[in-house]
Amino acid sequence: MTRYPVKNIKLFYFICGILVAVAALVLGINLLLGGRYVDLTADKKFSLSPQTLELLQRQEATIRLYVSKDMGSSRLAGYASYVRRLLSEYQRKSGGRVRVNIIKVEPFSSSQASAEKAGITPFYPEKNGVPVYFGVSVTNATGRTLAIAHLIPERQKALESDMSRLLSVSAVEKQPRIGVLSSYFRVANEANVLDYAENMPFVKELEARGFKIIPLSPTAAAIPEGIDVVLVFYPLNLGQEAIYALDQYLMWGGKIMMMLDVFSEERFRDLETYISYNSGLRDFLQNSGVSYQENVLVGDNVNSRSSVLDGHYIKYPFWLTVTESHIAKHPITEGIKTLFLNYSGFFDYLPQDNLKMTVLFTTGSNSGLMKAENVAAMDYDKLSEEYVPTNKEYPLALLLEGKFLSLFDRPLIEDRDMLSILPPFLSLPIKEGALLIVGDSDMAAEFLWNDDMTKDTPAFETAFSSDNIYFLQNMLDYLSQSGYVSVPVKREDSVDMSLAAYFYQSAAARYLKSKAQIADKKIIAAQEVAQAGRTLAAVSMPSAKRLKELEQLQRELSAADEALRRIDYQTKENYNDYLSLFAWVTIILLPAVFILAIGVGYRCYEIRIKRKAEEYVK
């Protein structure tokens, strides 16, 4: 008797039976375990955060992912696959409350029309190629639709953060109202909207993140009703009316967020000269125990970013990088890993009984102080000579919460008619307020958070270099009690640098210094040639000597060009050599060494067995 029934029935039927059983088993297992996944990645890039899971328990929405059939690049196709997987987690974990529809968009079809109607914009990977659609829309139960018009792989680690934000924003009908009081932004009179500077699209980002931005007049003596948070951005010489308005706003339990700046790099760029800073808020801050020196910058020669100077990467102490170790644990800083600040001021604080103070982040221990006008005037060499670390950590952002005391003992405005339209004066607070102060306004400037720097990039579509925009979002969420979900950005989801970039950097490293020197020489030569050309053009009959000089300069210029081309060629050659070496090592050498080791090991084993056998025979 055999265990296999092949003797009784034909093998064919038996195999068919097994295949059917396998099919049934696979189907059954898929029904039972189809929704169970294990996230193998170190950064848990396929797992949803507790904030998202909590949101999915109360949110009903439809997510539509629009994907072109032909994505045009393997990188985009790979990212589309990741997006699909993450969205399917949303559907699965919501227990059906969030539905995910994947719509394959074909050119010139109804699917293309529906994508465009939902706000998804096409892009063209090739000139004259077919349009590619890759975006997502969220529609809530009332039919309100929000969309990310174009999903980019550079934001992969923020995908869950963006999606959950969009979901929670779509559900809230009344957005938090943020009043912006700033000397930096102009208010366009006709529409009463902010005419914000080109490099400050953070306002647009905040609007996309669910905040209603309302410009405030710096000359008004009261904050209008219904403002949830006042954002005081780069205040300059604020008048008594504005200070009175802020003071009274705090007395009524208002929330203020201030971004001061001793040395605004943005403004310095605009004006091309340094102008000493005066916020006008000195007394207002001191009233709460905070002092801010408006002519002193804080630097850190360890926790700072690099700049290329004479072919070397040099840490520039006033381009601060604040990392997790110097960021306090607080709802505002949750998930914040890196912040960039340029030319920041710092705060001193005298504890007050009525206020609870939290230092949100500080510089590192290698910090030092310098006067702003000196920093503006010095070149790097002089700056590095004069910069002396004080081995002290300086607070860069403070949060004060509690009952603030008024700076005023009577109403600022005594005109009865005016008083009647202002809120009643309070010398003592009736509610707890909050004041959040940051020592730098440049941290909101686009060049400190947008790695891509493509102008007019819609919100949620920038390749971010720091967490600055998330910090701003968290600050406003916390102060306005918005109820929005703020999901921390995931850790690095992929390799920072591609292998090609690594090899190219290695190949270029040895020429970095000489290339920078030649480039400098080229600039000087080009300037001299231009100068000589202008001089020659001014005279009707140039002398032979002058012409020779010009020729000599032009020769120098072409020699510099030639040297740069040679360096580029040598870099490319080195790069190709590295690639060949890498391929040779990984394809042939290492496997061959391993296989040789196995062969030697097996041979040793054979010899041992043979000897044992011989000994046994003997």
Added chain:
Amino acid sequence: MIRDILIFWAKEFRFYFQSRMIYLVLLLYAAISVGMTLYVSDFYQNTTAGLYQFFKFQPGIMALIIPALTMRFWADEYKHNTLEIVFSQPVDYAAVAIGKFLAAWSITGIMLISSTGLWLVVGVMIPLDNGWIAANYLISFLMSGSLCAVSAAAAAFCYNALGAFLASMIAGMLLATVKISLWVENLLPDNAAIAELSKVFDFTRQFDDLISGQAGVAAGVYFLVLTAAGLWISVAAAEYKRS
């Protein structure tokens, strides 16, 4: 039974190394899989932390190489008439088949280890997700087990090594390279239910599901079921032929 399996595994495993061909097979495998990663995919430009570009080629490459390991499973026994001697011993068909299968599967494990040089070298240069890569190696090993079992089943129907090689390769290639779900999707674009059903049986899709970082438990069980079914058919076919 387990003792018998281990004895047959050790015997068959040693048998592989008695021929120098195995070293060539190992080298060929490492060269093809690393070479394809470097020259067929966008590995240099878009290096993923889990070495996805390396692992995605594994089903195709394994389907090509594994028949070389399984073709002699039964063919040599028939050729030298040793099967009768084996079965004159108090051993089960299943023990013989599982022992042979485990030996071939172990060789695929060695094959996979021989390709870890890529992981080591790239890991020195740029940070990789080592846990994910290690898991992907285990998943590839699991997948190669399924292909070994299917190849063993195909080989069990043939009397000579060449026939076994061809039958194994065709079976393996059909399974590991034909994307059933894509075919079904293109042939029946409006039938979402059938398209979904086809995904469940799609070998490459299930493998892709596992190595992408979000490993589906059902996909893992799929390979285990496939391995068990392949082994069962292989044992049944061998017994049927002997009878």
